[in-house]
Amino acid sequence: MDSALPPLAAYAARLGDDSLILGQRLGEWCGHAPALEVDLSLSNVALDLIGQATHFLGLAGAIEGAGRDADKLAFHRDVMDFSNCLLVEQPNGDFAQTIARQFLFSNYQALLFEQMAQVKDERFAPIAAKALKEVKYHATLASDWVVRLGDGTDESKTRMVAGLNWMWRFADELFVMDDVDAAAIANGAGVDKAALRAAWDARIDAVLAEATLARPAARRPIVGGRVGRHSEHLGHVLSAMQFLQRAYPGANW
Amino acid sequence: MNALHGPPAPSRASVVHSREAPAVHIRAILADVPDPEIPAVSVVDLGIVRDVSAERVLITPTYTGCPATHAIEQMIRTALDAGGFGDVAIETTLSPPWSTDWISDAGREKLRAYGIAPPPKGAGASALKNAQAAECPRCGSINTEEVSRFGSTPCKALWRCKACAEPFDRFKCH
Numbered sequence A: 001m002d003s004a005l006p007p008l009a010a011y012a013a014r015l016g017d018d019s020l021i022l023g024q025r026l027g028e029w030c031g032h033a034p035a036l037e038v039d040l041s042l043s044n045v046a047l048d049l050i051g052q053a054t055h056f057l058g059l060a061g062a063i064e065g066a067g068r069d070a071d072k073l074a075f076h077r078d079v080m081d082f083s084n085c086l087l088v089e090q091p092n093g094d095f096a097q098t099i100a101r102q103f104l105f106s107n108y109q110a111l112l113f114e115q116m117a118q119v120k121d122e123r124f125a126p127i128a129a130k131a132l133k134e135v136k137y138h139a140t141l142a143s144d145w146v147v148r149l150g151d152g153t154d155e156s157k158t159r160m161v162a163g164l165n166w167m168w169r170f171a172d173e174l175f176v177m178d179d180v181d182a183a184a185i186a187n188g189a190g191v192d193k194a195a196l197r198a199a200w201d202a203r204i205d206a207v208l209a210e211a212t213l214a215r216p217a218a219r220r221p222i223v224g225g226r227v228g229r230h231s232e233h234l235g236h237v238l239s240a241m242q243f244l245q246r247a248y249p250g251a252n253w
Numbered sequence B: 001m002n003a004l005h006g007p008p009a010p011s012r013a014s015v016v017h018s019r020e021a022p023a024v025h026i027r028a029i030l031a032d033v034p035d036p037e038i039p040a041v042s043v044v045d046l047g048i049v050r051d052v053s054a055e056r057v058l059i060t061p062t063y064t065g066c067p068a069t070h071a072i073e074q075m076i077r078t079a080l081d082a083g084g085f086g087d088v089a090i091e092t093t094l095s096p097p098w099s100t101d102w103i104s105d106a107g108r109e110k111l112r113a114y115g116i117a118p119p120p121k122g123a124g125a126s127a128l129k130n131a132q133a134a135e136c137p138r139c140g141s142i143n144t145e146e147v148s149r150f151g152s153t154p155c156k157a158l159w160r161c162k163a164c165a166e167p168f169d170r171f172k173c174h
């Protein structure tokens, strides 16, 4: 976590980092997806997420008040200053693994933004309300694919199960609460993420049932992304994403 | 009115003239600014322009990450400059979030003529499933199916007509 950021700015940065890193991950599929339609879908979801990141990181910079804008925060922070959850930095793997990640994350984000759209803070709520419409679409897209792959061929089912198993360990972190969350709630900007868990479980279970898939066995959760303890994967994501601004600081179109 | 603050108050008619005429004029200029991704419709048709006064144009983005957002602001700025309104602010708001219900009836007709099935009205709130079949903008058949939930731009899905066999874009409910 970027210790320089005051709590409410850190809260906005977490939201922005989740969207930014997942958007960057999905962008890796551009030109590589199994079909043109899938390529368009993943690129469009990536675009929505990077749009969210622009708003939330811009807000983080504005709250910090030190002259950093969204670009500065995206391209000029080091890996340990990023506060995204570990789920979004996981490798794309095959298409099923990418869909598993999207399925778990977008269903969480939809519940989160439904609540955040109602908070008192007039900076956070409008971003959440705006993004919510798009995130519901992402959740539907991913859920549809979980059903198609899970209730598909033996091969697609095997891959969908493997993808869910890989991603499942990182789901618990989505609902962990800490001091930053508490400060955001106290300021009328935050959401009680722990309280979203039951609704999330219900949504996930309903889709898994339709996909004829069992819920993955409970595992030891892996956490730490919110406080900057990342997997090796994030460094590789950043090296691609930040290269240009690191090599040519301030480069512009 | 305090006379110390300037010349005598103008008549009511001239107040209306000086306050409203520029806004009307600006609105007319905006009605000719095309959406950069779907040039058949204007930014007014799409409901992107939320409010117009003599001092300010308020716009809202369609999608959070729409890459056309900056282009739209630039095009509005250029059109205002060309129309002699160089001193008008362009402000962006996220709230309330844009909805396809704000696309005007004229805009819907222009979309259809351009080959894009317009979104059903009143569907903005329940966009989860495109439950209603789209009407083919070419032959009018509703014997159509969704090919891809996402199309060539964030605002469109890809559909196919089973009657005339043509693929077409459908403006997503949002």
Ligand SMILES: [Zn+2]
Residues within 6 Å of the ligand: B136, B137, B138, B139, B140, B141, B161, B162, B163, B164, B165, B166
């Ligand atoms: Zn047709």
